[in-house]
Amino acid sequence: xxxxxxxxxxxxxxxxxxxxxxxxxxxxxxRGTRAVAGYDEDTTSMAVEAARSALARDGLRTRIGQLFxxxxxxxxxxxxxxxxxxxxxxxxxxxxxxxxxxxxxSGLGALVTAARSxxxxxxxxxxxxxxxxxxxxxxxxxxxxxxxxxxxxxxxAPVLAELLAHDTVSxxxxxxxxxxxxxxxxxxxxxxxxxxxxxxxxxxxxAALDQAGLDRDAIDHLIVSGLHxxxxxxxxxxxxxxPEAATADLTAQIGNAxxxxxxxxxxxxxxxxxxxxxxxxxxxxxxxxxxxxxxxxALPAHRAARPVAAQIAAGGAPMPYATYxxxxxxxxxxxxxxxxxxxxxxxxxxxxxxxxxxxVASRCEKCGTRHLPPDRVCVSCRSVDAMTxxxxxxxxxxxxxxxxxxxxxxPSPPMLVVVVDxxxxxxxxxxxxxxxxxxxxxxxxxxxxxxxTVTAAGVHxxxxxxxxxxxxxxEGTGA
Amino acid sequence: MSSHGxxxxxxxxxxxxxxxxxxxxxxxxDLLVDAVGEAVTSAGITLDDIDAFWLGTQASGVSGLTLSxxxxxxxxxxxRLENMCATGSEALRNxxxxxxxxxxxxAMAVGVEKLKDSGMSGLSGTSMPGAGDDSxxxxxxxxxxxxxxxxxxxxxGLAEEELKDVITRIAWKNHVNGARNPRAQFRKEVPxxxxxxxxxxxxxxxxxxxxxxxxxxxxxxVVRAEDAYRYTDKPIFVKALxxxxxxxxxxxxxxxxxxxxxxxxxxxQEAYRQAGITDPRAELALxxxxxxxxxxxxxxxxDLGFSARGQAWKDxxxxxxxxxxxxxxxxxxxxxxxxxxxGASGLRMTFEAWIQLRGEAPPERTVASVAEGxxxxxxxxxxxxxxxxxxxxxxxxxELTD
Numbered sequence: 001x002x003x004x005x006x007x008x009x010x011x012x013x014x015x016x017x018x019x020x021x022x023x024x025x026x027x028x029x030x031r032g033t034r035a036v037a038g039y040d041e042d043t044t045s046m047a048v049e050a051a052r053s054a055l056a057r058d059g060l061r062t063r064i065g066q067l068f069x070x071x072x073x074x075x076x077x078x079x080x081x082x083x084x085x086x087x088x089x090x091x092x093x094x095x096x097x098x099x100x101x102x103x104x105x106s107g108l109g110a111l112v113t114a115a116r117s118x119x120x121x122x123x124x125x126x127x128x129x130x131x132x133x134x135x136x137x138x139x140x141x142x143x144x145x146x147x148x149x150x151x152x153x154x155x156x157a158p159v160l161a162e163l164l165a166h167d168t169v170s171x172x173x174x175x176x177x178x179x180x181x182x183x184x185x186x187x188x189x190x191x192x193x194x195x196x197x198x199x200x201x202x203x204x205x206x207a208a209l210d211q212a213g214l215d216r217d218a219i220d221h222l223i224v225s226g227l228h229x230x231x232x233x234x235x236x237x238x239x240x241x242x243p244e245a246a247t248a249d250l251t252a253q254i255g256n257a258x259x260x261x262x263x264x265x266x267x268x269x270x271x272x273x274x275x276x277x278x279x280x281x282x283x284x285x286x287x288x289x290x291x292x293x294x295x296x297x298a299l300p301a302h303r304a305a306r307p308v309a310a311q312i313a314a315g316g317a318p319m320p321y322a323t324y325x326x327x328x329x330x331x332x333x334x335x336x337x338x339x340x341x342x343x344x345x346x347x348x349x350x351x352x353x354x355x356x357x358x359x360v361a362s363r364c365e366k367c368g369t370r371h372l373p374p375d376r377v378c379v380s381c382r383s384v385d386a387m388t389x390x391x392x393x394x395x396x397x398x399x400x401x402x403x404x405x406x407x408x409x410x411p412s413p414p415m416l417v418v419v420v421d422x423x424x425x426x427x428x429x430x431x432x433x434x435x436x437x438x439x440x441x442x443x444x445x446x447x448x449x450x451x452x453t454v455t456a457a458g459v460h461x462x463x464x465x466x467x468x469x470x471x472x473x474x475e476g477t478g479a
Numbered sequence: 480m481s482s483h484g485x486x487x488x489x490x491x492x493x494x495x496x497x498x499x500x501x502x503x504x505x506x507x508x509d510l511l512v513d514a515v516g517e518a519v520t521s522a523g524i525t526l527d528d529i530d531a532f533w534l535g536t537q538a539s540g541v542s543g544l545t546l547s548x549x550x551x552x553x554x555x556x557x558x559r560l561e562n563m564c565a566t567g568s569e570a571l572r573n574x575x576x577x578x579x580x581x582x583x584x585x586a587m588a589v590g591v592e593k594l595k596d597s598g599m600s601g602l603s604g605t606s607m608p609g610a611g612d613d614s615x616x617x618x619x620x621x622x623x624x625x626x627x628x629x630x631x632x633x634x635x636g637l638a639e640e641e642l643k644d645v646i647t648r649i650a651w652k653n654h655v656n657g658a659r660n661p662r663a664q665f666r667k668e669v670p671x672x673x674x675x676x677x678x679x680x681x682x683x684x685x686x687x688x689x690x691x692x693x694x695x696x697x698x699x700x701v702v703r704a705e706d707a708y709r710y711t712d713k714p715i716f717v718k719a720l721x722x723x724x725x726x727x728x729x730x731x732x733x734x735x736x737x738x739x740x741x742x743x744x745x746x747x748q749e750a751y752r753q754a755g756i757t758d759p760r761a762e763l764a765l766x767x768x769x770x771x772x773x774x775x776x777x778x779x780x781x782d783l784g785f786s787a788r789g790q791a792w793k794d795x796x797x798x799x800x801x802x803x804x805x806x807x808x809x810x811x812x813x814x815x816x817x818x819x820x821x822g823a824s825g826l827r828m829t830f831e832a833w834i835q836l837r838g839e840a841p842p843e844r845t846v847a848s849v850a851e852g853x854x855x856x857x858x859x860x861x862x863x864x865x866x867x868x869x870x871x872x873x874x875x876x877x878e879l880t881d
Contacts, residue, residue, distance in 0.1 A: 400733065401633075404681060405622030427731055
């Protein structure tokens with residue numbers, strides 16, 4: 001039986017304490033934290049991080065036949081965002097990469113499409129929830145991404161969770177909406193949609209269980225995801241599953257990442273579920289959808305390298321609310337007296353896609369020297385055009401020297417710059433992110449992460465930065 | 480194939496140098512007219528006597544018209560060139576070769592830069608489309624050179640505070656010298672504590688660890704050595720001209736440790752070979768070096784052979800490079816006190832060698848080494864940063880070598 005063959009989640013490093021919002025704006029006190037994408041992250045870059053995590057094991061990238069990026073906060077319109085993920089993963093050119101963008105429900109859409117596709121499919125769910133200062137979306141929202149590959153069983157890439165059944169119910173309903181370009185979504189009176197969603201969830205869950213020949217008692221992990229918090233809570237409580245099967249929604253720690261939330265919650269369950277367990281994923285929003293999965297014996301040996309819980313635990317200390325506002329463009333700060341940053345130019349960026357998006361360097365075939373960025377002439381033996389591709393995105397390194405640039409134009413000054421010497425050879429100077437000045441020291445261990453370095457003249461620049469390799473996280477596995 | 484040098488084949492017989500500073504009221508054209516006019520006057524000639532021109536400017540104009548237009552030069556060859564922060568020195572080098580080759584009797588090297596029209600802090604540089612989008616172009620100049628500091632401290636076991644004292648003293652020394660120079664941008668001594676506690680710009684570097692941003696121009700007139708005494712009784716002979724562009728491997732190769740500029744080592748050794756210098760610290764009367772940032776001057780003391788490896792910080796601390804030290808370094812105040820109008824800086828260094836070796840520096844700034852019989856001066860100019868740079872070294876002298 002086909003099913004899930006790989007998964008990975010990405011929770012950004014930064015946190016915002018809800019109490020800080022309340023203290024700043026004088027609103028009602030609220031508890032917990034939400035996850036915040038870095039100033040150098042967007043839904044595309046977070047999607048890349050989640051997908052890298054999902055496809056970290058050898059041989060997985062070559063199996064993917066199509067890729068869907070689902071997000072309600074696409075970095076670009078008209079231009080496909082999934083192609084950036086495709087480029088960063090170095091997938092075969094014939095792999096279809098397309099967006100399912102605009103609505104929060106596109107997350108469910110990508111998951112279901114991947115689950116029932118005859119072609120091995122990667123669904124990446126990514127979202128960045130902002131809203132207006134003081135609003136519920138800001139406080140309850142979160143940022144993050146998750147990626148799931150569905151396909152058939154192969155040696156080396158076994159099915160980790162079989163797809164037992166799925167069902168979807170679609171309903172045209174004015175519950176949550178946002179006009180293009182509007183800063184925040186709007187919602188109808190909460191009680192209006194609650195009953196409707198509870199009913200639709202029941203309908204979809206019943207249909208899926210009927211297909212699988214199971215009853216509600218069989219469910220070991222019930223995940224309920226959606227932006228309608230009351231409806232989700234009611235479904236969790238009243239759906240008839242065993243009470244201990246209902247899983248927490250993580251909103252106290254990381255908020256609700258909208259499009260990506262079903263993915264983050266599913267990844268969290270997969271991080272700890274034992275073999276042979278039934279997982280019901282219920283997603284509410286403009287209808288309801290259900291995926292019924294049964295974990296296999298292969299799951300424990302093939303879990304994601306970075307569990308959701310570990311990423312939550314590794315989050316930074318809460319950032320000042322003013323920093324959050326300025327990162328989101330809600331607090332326009334005085335720029336440095338420096339030239340505006342340059343946007344990327346299309347032809348040189350396109351020529352260097354595999355370097356810029358994939359961080360693929362070159363290695364001299366004659367003497368083995370690594371070159372970052374790729375060169376044609378070997379810096380060591382001067383051989384010409386004797387280079388092979390050298391993927392470096394998974395290679396950790398050590399800081400040789402560093403600086404803190406307080407003059408540079410960056411959305412979050414000061415800019416941390418490190419010279420990285422990679423394990424096994426090669427050196428590159430780049431920015432250090434998800435870090436404080438205390439993290440920039442000679443000898444610090446770092447790994448690479450895909451970021452949106454700047455947006456200039458209406459163009460996003462995507463490139464790689466180093467970030468501290470934090471204790472408790474597994475060093476990157478081979479790609 | 481080898482480099483032969485042109486020792487004693489050409490001489491500088493006239494120079495001009497504008498005051499460096501924030502010349503809100505003067506354009507690059509104005510600065511060129513002033514520097515060229517002063518040089519011509521000092522050589523006792525007219526513009527018509529100059530056969531060819533080399534103009535160095537990084538970004539204050541393109542083509543020879545940048546010089547021929549403001550001076551309305553009548554149909555003369557004018558070459559505009561650029562070689563990063565060594566641009567001014569490169570103009571001198573090319574003018575010298577033109578005369579040494581016999582192609583021209585009289586050549587002028589002139590450099591100019593107008594930085595203060597941009598409205599930006601620091602250098603804004605020039606960018607090629609897409610040059611910075613893989614993050615290599617984003618780092619600022621102070622941040623780039625500040626990479627030297629932690630590496631040097633770690634290699635030689637200095638605490639950060641100790642190294643801060645050393646670089647603070649370099650800034651203090653150059654400001655002491657600049658305070659005695661009417662052409663300098665900054666003409667006040669700055670107390671050590673003020674330098675040390677100044678706001679941080681990048682890494683360990685405070686505002687006073689960075690050279691200023693200024694406008695300026697300087698010019699030199701070059702003739703064959705045998706003709707030199709027709710123009711002046713105190714010509715300055717060119718002993719060595721050395722220039723290298725590095726292989727740009729320091730940001731690729733983990734063996735590079737950010738405590739040296741290999742390009743400077745190579746260009747200095749070549750210059751010493753051309754000039755016949757074996758012990759630069761004992762033979763040179765003064766050195767004008769590229770103190771764009773204080774850690775740069777520290778590392779240069781070792782790369783130029785003035786200090787043993789790992790010892791420059793001690794020599795700096797003991798005052799070896801002070802105006803009254805064993806080898807005065809940057810007696811005019813350096814980039815620190817002059818700012819760094821890119822195309823002009825290299826020739827500004829030569830101007831200091833010119834007045835010191837001719838005994839024309841004001842008494843409060845005269846290096847004692849000339850009176851003690853030393854006749855050689857070194858200028859050093861670099862562009863780029865740690866790991867990939869271009870480096871120029873010249874040696875000039877007031878006497879012909881036997």
